[in-house]
Amino acid sequence: MRVPAHAPRVEERPVPTLSVTSPSRDPRPGYAGLPADALAAWFAEAGEAGYRAKQVADALWTGRAATFDEVRQLPSALRARLADAFRASTIVATDVRPADGGLTGKALHRLDDGRSIESVLMRYPARGGRRARTTLCISSQAGCAVGCPFCATGELGFWRDLDAAEIVDQARFWRHELLATDERLTNIVFMGMGEPLLNTDAVLDAAAALSDPTRFGLGARHLTISTSGVVPGIERLIALAPQYTLAVSLHAARPALRSLLVPLERRYPATEVVAAATAYAEATGRRVTYEMVMIAGINDTPADAHAAAELLRGRLAHVNLIPMNPVAHTPWQPSSPDRIEAFANVLRAVGLHTTVRRNRGVDIGAACGQLAAELAGAPTPAAVARRRELLVDRSADALRLAGSGVG
Ligand code: SAH
Ligand code: SF4
Numbered sequence: 284m285r286v287p288a289h290a291p292r293v294e295e296r297p298v299p300t301l302s303v304t305s306p307s308r309d310p311r312p313g314y315a316g317l318p319a320d321a322l323a324a325w326f327a328e329a330g331e332a333g334y335r336a337k338q339v340a341d342a343l344w345t346g347r348a349a350t351f352d353e354v355r356q357l358p359s360a361l362r363a364r365l366a367d368a369f370r371a372s373t374i375v376a377t378d379v380r381p382a383d384g385g386l387t388g389k390a391l392h393r394l395d396d397g398r399s400i401e402s403v404l405m406r407y408p409a410r411g412g413r414r415a416r417t418t419l420c421i422s423s424q425a426g427c428a429v430g431c432p433f434c435a436t437g438e439l440g441f442w443r444d445l446d447a448a449e450i451v452d453q454a455r456f457w458r459h460e461l462l463a464t465d466e467r468l469t470n471i472v473f474m475g476m477g478e479p480l481l482n483t484d485a486v487l488d489a490a491a492a493l494s495d496p497t498r499f500g501l502g503a504r505h506l507t508i509s510t511s512g513v514v515p516g517i518e519r520l521i522a523l524a525p526q527y528t529l530a531v532s533l534h535a536a537r538p539a540l541r542s543l544l545v546p547l548e549r550r551y552p553a554t555e556v557v558a559a560a561t562a563y564a565e566a567t568g569r570r571v572t573y574e575m576v577m578i579a580g581i582n583d584t585p586a587d588a589h590a591a592a593e594l595l596r597g598r599l600a601h602v603n604l605i606p607m608n609p610v611a612h613t614p615w616q617p618s619s620p621d622r623i624e625a626f627a628n629v630l631r632a633v634g635l636h637t638t639v640r641r642n643r644g645v646d647i648g649a650a651c652g653q654l655a656a657e658l659a660g661a662p663t664p665a666a667v668a669r670r671r672e673l674l675v676d677r678s679a680d681a682l683r684l685a686g687s688g689v690g
Contacts, residue, residue: 307396311367311369313369313446313447313449313451314339314370315372315448315451315452315455316373316485316489322336323336329364331361335361338354338356338357339357340498342356343371346455346458346459351365352366370395370448372452372456373394373449373452374456375392375393376392376393377391377392377456378391385406386406386407387404388457390402390453392453394445398425398443400425400449400476402420402421402422402454403419404417404419405417405419405420416470417466417469418468418469418470419453419457419470420471420472421450421472422445423444423450423475423476423477423479423485423486424441424444424445424478424479424481425441425442425443426439426441426442427477428481429546429547430546431532431546432612432613435610436476436477444477444482445485446485447485450485451489451492453475454501468501469505471493471501472506472530474509474530478511480510480515480516480519481516483516483519487523490503494525503525503527504526507527507528508528508530509531509532510529511532512533512545512553512556513547514551514556514559517559517563521562521566525567528571529563529571530572530573530603531560531572531573531574533573533574533575533591534574535582535587535590536590537586537590539681539682539685540587541553543677543681553594557594561598565599570600570636571598571600571601572601572602572603573601573602574603574605575604575605576605577604577617577626578615578618579616579618579619581678581682583626585625586686587685588625588626591630592629592635595633595635597634601635601637601638602627602630603638603639604623604638606640613670614671615674627639
């Protein structure tokens with residue numbers, strides 16, 4: 284088990300909680316969110332040589348230093364001035380929990396205003412000719428306003444957008460941690476808390492920093508932006524045509540059912556989302572990933588599989604079927620492996636490349652927002668019962684509509 288390398292550091296840090304301890308924000312900008320020219324201007328104004336800026340960048344972006352004080356090549360006066368002007372990291376404290384025998388690490392990061400966000404590290408050993416991967420899942424918002432009922436973050440509600448530094452600092456945290464075990468991040472996915480394309484400015488700035496060879500330096504193709512289907516956000520991506528992978532959380536092709544699972548369907552219907560995603564695929568030449576969380580008896584029927592096959596056939600697409608991670612407030616269960624395989628076969632029959640994802644970190648609640656939900660305090664049994672009852676009613680309505688051909 285490799286993760287215990289993190290353990291001593293965790294003990295040194297205060298364990299974060301969800302309670303808001305300090306509502307006032309730290310006025311110093313986070314270093315990682317600043318454009319390179321703004322930093323160069325600061326160094327010039329401070330009367331410092333340009334190579335000093337590079338020394339700071341080398342130490343902070345490689346993960347060798349976590350604070351300005353650890354950039355030992357700098358004179359102490361400059362280290363102090365930097366710390367007065369910027370935060371070396373916007374993350375105040377982190378609690379890391381290992382799972383899956385050390386293959387998964389789940390981090391709960393506390394921010395300056397006391398809010399907590401999550402990132403999850405997943406190690407995939409080499410298999411069947413595929414090289415080993417270490418994928419980091421990061422958050423783009425504290426909470427989420429979209430409110431998908433199967434998602435623990437959706438249940439928590441929305442607190443606030445993250446700024447670019449807060450997004451990038453999750454990756455910098457892990458790069459620093461992984462130095463101890465000589466491991467490297469190979470992929471970053473925006474699949475933690477939040478809807479990235481409802482915080483597009485900060486997400487695009489963060490993605491630019493993460494894929495810039497002079498900053499974090501991860502190849503753009505190794506970065507995935509996942510969206511529940513915010514069409515204007517996808518259109519902004521089309522205009523930029525970066526090499527990022529776009530993932531669309533489809534979950535259901537039939538409108539009545541998708542409205543239940545992804546409430547944004549009422550504003551941006553799946554047909555428009557898939558049209559925008561197809562334009563992205565054409566602009567970039569990159570296949571779009573369509574994600575479908577598989578929920579037993581809700582969206583895993585042959586009718587759903589055929590509807591998804593019809594919607595996606597002939598497109599530059601890869602479909603990823605994900606057994607739902609059970610969450611406390613829903614009555615729903617993951618689809619059985621047989622059901623998922625049958626669903627996959629319908630998609631494969633029309634030529635769609637389809638894979639089934641194994642859930643990771645279920646034992647520590649590694650799905651979207653689950654650890655934060657746990658810390659927020661368990662809802663009362665009565666509240667859970669009411670919520671479940673409502674979902675049973677609503678899903679029965681949605682299935683009736685979908686079955687009658689209206690959906
Ligand atoms: N808001 C964006 C990105 C964050 S959610 C989006 O929805 O795409 C990232 C992924 O986690 C989504 O595909 C979402 O459907 C999935 N997810 C959320 N809750 C889940 C659960 N209980 N089980 C399995 N996957 C879940
Ligand atoms: Fe938000 Fe994504 Fe969760 Fe839906 S699945 S509530 S969009 S984080």
